[in-house]
Amino acid sequence: MHCIGCKKTPNELEEYVEAAAPLGITPEEYVRQEEGTYNRENGHFACTKCYIEMGQPSKQWPECWTAP
16 A cells, blocks of 8 residues: 555555544554545555645546546
8 A cells, every 4th residue: 555656655644644543543544444545456545745746636526536
């Protein structure tokens, strides 16, 4: 499981470490549950910084863009 831009894992990204802590879950579990770009088939996602740098790709609702 890693960001497709920076190649970091959720444990290496402060945004997920901080968001997961009060919920009592791991950063990985937080990404699985809450990250809209998370691709359940391959474990890829885009952290906020990389998602913005990619131009905030999207699809029309109800589909959501997920990391390839």
